[in-house]
Amino acid sequence: xxxxxxxxxxxxxxxxxxxxxxxxxxxxxxxxxxxxxxxxxxxxxxxxxxxxxxxxxxxxxxxxxxxxxxxxxxxxxxxxxxxxxxxxxxxxxxxxxxxxxxxxxxxxxxxxxxxxxxxxxxxxxxxxxxxxxxxxxxxxxxxxxxxxxxxxxxxxxxxxxxxxxxxxxxxxxxxxxxxxxxxxxxxxxxxxxxxxxxxxxxxxxxxxxxxxxxxxxxxxxxxxxxxxxxxxxxxxxxxxxxxxxxxxxxxxxxxxxxxxxxxxxxxxxxxxxxxxxxxxxxxxxxxxxxxxxxxxxxxxxxxxxxxxxxxxxxxx
Ligand code: ATP
Numbered sequence: 001x002x003x004x005x006x007x008x009x010x011x012x013x014x015x016x017x018x019x020x021x022x023x024x025x026x027x028x029x030x031x032x033x034x035x036x037x038x039x040x041x042x043x044x045x046x047x048x049x050x051x052x053x054x055x056x057x058x059x060x061x062x063x064x065x066x067x068x069x070x071x072x073x074x075x076x077x078x079x080x081x082x083x084x085x086x087x088x089x090x091x092x093x094x095x096x097x098x099x100x101x102x103x104x105x106x107x108x109x110x111x112x113x114x115x116x117x118x119x120x121x122x123x124x125x126x127x128x129x130x131x132x133x134x135x136x137x138x139x140x141x142x143x144x145x146x147x148x149x150x151x152x153x154x155x156x157x158x159x160x161x162x163x164x165x166x167x168x169x170x171x172x173x174x175x176x177x178x179x180x181x182x183x184x185x186x187x188x189x190x191x192x193x194x195x196x197x198x199x200x201x202x203x204x205x206x207x208x209x210x211x212x213x214x215x216x217x218x219x220x221x222x223x224x225x226x227x228x229x230x231x232x233x234x235x236x237x238x239x240x241x242x243x244x245x246x247x248x249x250x251x252x253x254x255x256x257x258x259x260x261x262x263x264x265x266x267x268x269x270x271x272x273x274x275x276x277x278x279x280x281x282x283x284x285x286x287x288x289x290x291x292x293x294x295x296x297x298x299x300x301x302x303x304x305x306x307x308x309x310x311x312x313x314x315x316x
Contacts, residue, residue, distance in 0.1 A: 012039045014161045014192040015060055019069035022055050022216075029055045031216035032069070037161070037209075042183060042193040044207035046200075046302075048310050052216040053196045057163055060194070061091050074160060087115060090159035092150050092167055104141060104149050105134035108156055115157035124152050128178055143170045151179060161192045168202060180206060200303040210302065214310045227305045235300050236269040236281060238292040245288075252284045253277060262307045273297055 015037035022030040030052040037043045047053050058064045059071055062078030062085060071078055076085050102110075105125065112118035125131055128148040133141055141149060147170060154162055164183070168176045183206055186193055197203055203210055204224045212220040212227075220227060242264035249269075250259055257271040269281060278297065285292040 013037065014039055014074055015043075015194065016072045017056070017060065017069065020056065020059060020066050020071060021068035022052070022059060022064060023067050029216055030059070033213065033216060033218055035060075035211060035218070037192045037194055039160075039192050040187055040190045041208040042187055042195055042206045043209045043211060044195045044197060044203035045211050045213065046197065046203055046306060047213040051213045051310075053213060054165070055216075056213070057165065057194060057196060061089070061163055062086075087157065088160050090154035090157060090162035092154035092162070092164045100139035101137055103135055103137055104130060104145075107138065107149070108152055111153050112156050117158050119156050119158055121156065124156055127182065128152050129175060144172060144175055147171055148175060148179070151182070155182065155186065159191065161194070162186060163194045165196050166198065167195065168197070168199065200301065200306065204302045212306060212309055219309050220305065224302055228300050228302060234270075234273040234297050235304060236273050236278060236295070236297050238267055238281070238285070238295040239265055240267065240285065240290040240292055241265060244290060248288075249281070249284050252280055260308070262304075262311075268304065270300070 013036050015035060017033060017035040020030050020033045020035075021028065033052070033056060035043075035045075035056065045053050045056065055064060059066055060073050060078055062073075062082045065079055073085060074088055078085055105121070108121050108125065112121050125134060128151065130145065130148055130152065133145050133149075136145075138146065138149070147167070151164070151167055154164065167183075168179050171179065180202070183193055183195070187208075193206075195203070195206065207224060210220075210222065210224055210227055211218055242261070244261070244267065246259040246261065246267075250257065253259070253269070254272060254277070257269060257277065259267065259269050262268055269277070278295075282292065282295065284290075
């Protein structure tokens, strides 16, 4: 991941946030956050509930004013230069911002007319599987159809930068796949994407850069590979009763092995996983009357990294 340098601009950066602070009364929602999004890349912003993701993204979109720090989007101030910025960015809203009595196809065609070089509306409707609901009013669309329409509205104007908030929440597997394909095509066209998601596989599959935030601060950033490479390659996982004596378990294991209780009753052993270590863990469990459910050896995933860093499971 490209870092924000203390001096000049980062080449090709579409978003540059430096030292962003945002407070709601006495609550500091964002606490000195830096973020860079480059052209032709997907940046996934991950964090537990209340971490400050929406506040950060809404500040970039110009819906909130920073209390401190600077935010530049396409080189512009998102609040002061909103009129110049809006036609150049696409924003996928979770809900709202849409007149619920309008028909899906009318909304898309109207949005397309507001832009100089829009995508072909019929192709987009086809691509996102919205063909059957063109004449249906927004309020009568299913939740998944509303999601796909929101995505279509965000991209139809051929934006240079698009903000996607939970784009696949509530979608069936096929619609999820079409959404991923569309995001990949945007990237290939040089569009920058800021993706907030609670799906770790989505971030792992789509993101070039991942930014993990907690309590309003960036606690880790890098490509999915970089973040997952941080620890041992393989981990051993099992589920047992909560609060096992991990000190006792570690005494039975070779030096350099680490053990953690990720969430109550979910354990991860890392460092030098081999058949002997697997056998030792199983034997220790047997000696201590622990039924090790789902014992498995796995590659370290983004979800592991997230759990280690935040101690919280990433759930909507
Ligand atoms: P989630 O994953 O649940 O959507 P998030 O990471 O998007 O969370 P934010 O919505 O940015 O988090 O909220 C960050 C913090 O700021 C939370 O503690 C939240 O309660 C608080 N907050 C957000 N909006 C407001 C507001 N309008 N007024 C007061 N507090 C707010």
